[in-house]
Amino acid sequence: MTKVPRKSSQPLLRETDAPLRSQARKPRDPDQPQLQLDPMPDRIEPCLALLKPKVPVGPDWLYEIKWDGYRLAVHIEPGHVRIITRGGHDWTDRFPSIAEEAVSIGTTAILDGEAVVLDEQGRSDFGALQQALGGRSGKRHASEAIFLAFDLLYFDSHDLSRLDLSDRRHFLEDLLEGSAGGIRLSEEFEGNGQALFDAACEHGLEGIIAKRRDSPYCSGRLGDWVKVKCIQSDSFFIVGYEPSTAALGGIGRLLLAAYKGDNLVYVGGVGTGFKERPTLKLRADLDRLKTSRPPIDLKRKGVVWVQPTLIAEIEYRAWTDDGKLRHASYKGLRDEQDNAAVYQVDPTAS
Template identity: 35%
Template structure:
């Protein structure tokens, strides 16, 4: 696990596993934009519709588009399916307010911005929810987040002004897990970090994702020898297109560290390999 910042002056929120976005409300209309500035109002139409019902003439709200699983945790892999088939499952978790009714709040302390945000969205039915915060022992909060199977938490300086991009005032602490998985093959491309293609460790050879190869030199050399000396075929039904993949025969186990959450591997690193 990562470690959250200790000390006073921080507030902590659950880190939701979704798409960062902003709702922009203007004279009765509402649009939803991605982190990169793309207008996804038609894809996130239930959220845009909910934005039109907010009690303000104009606003810019920062947050995360998520889909919750049956346990109530955000499920990143379900967002794409929800956009296509179940848009009613989309929710927007609001955690900051940049503008409201002509007032630029970005220079105000975070706690003041969030107080205005709470007035705007908290306790109102619909697709837009308020991201609740916690104060106190950061390590204890983080352990509780980890025990609930969540991705992590974000710690923010209570007095911080709004700044786009990375900031030392907003720090993420992510929950990682480790597991033994089967190595199906590798992908080596010029200028890119080498990747290991991984499957469940139950012998099914069901693909679960790719992991950056973070092996020491000796283990990496043994892996390249295995790739060269025991070539294999792509497993049947593998749901990815990897024309440059080098597949290997079954029998190689990899120890992988990856981000906790639903579905396949995310932010994964292969740290060890051994023969089954």
């Protein structure tokens, strides 16, 4: 594969014990105008990637590996760190190694990135991350999780969100140069995006993210960031299950739903990917959520309907013409607080 790093750099997962530290600043030129200081925001709604079937190409795009973990914002102030989920929940206590590393940065900053647990090949493993956190609503501290930072929104009392992505990345790379602890740089590539995507798929990665190099940081899913997946993976509500005496945990098939506007719509089911011990617990959790009224507009005999509370992470190959998942496989449960990640069906779709 031909890939051209934007600048010479060591591999992301290099082996080093060097601590993460911010670089020393040069003395300010007294003739330079004093820049206005910006108050640190309590929260910045994240910029989200729009799913596309093809890799956008051309000199306007920069590329990154798509990581499979939890999207987080790390807010750093002198002596104080907050780790905020995509849905706005404070998970600082659940990622102690990331919080400890953030303190050492020693200046004000807001890092945008992904908390992951890596396997022996350096690939992010969502199931391992969930296990480290103690499963859905677990109380464990995921000390083995690391934070892969891909954007810098606020630094040294200045709002960077209005700068071009290429400028924000320049500051981020300087800040995290040589880091290999709880916070690391998510490497960026330019050049042949299709070749990077092909290599990502070949090595069993989830896919890539393409970003416009001149784009400011804009909250929402506007298209400046694009994700292209080797295998689709998204989050859906479990709205029921079909019992089975032969299947693991007595679950023959889970019924799934996504948002369409403010409503839930049926997107099909999943009957593979289950593991014995987690599935037994899943069945017990589902039985505590039984309801007599279907939470979606669907009539089907033999279904045990449940309240739409549990959020399943599902791998799938494609969508059918009538809006159902094809070749779906169950990966695990997301946290109950992570309903911001539930898949949104295009409201204009029939």
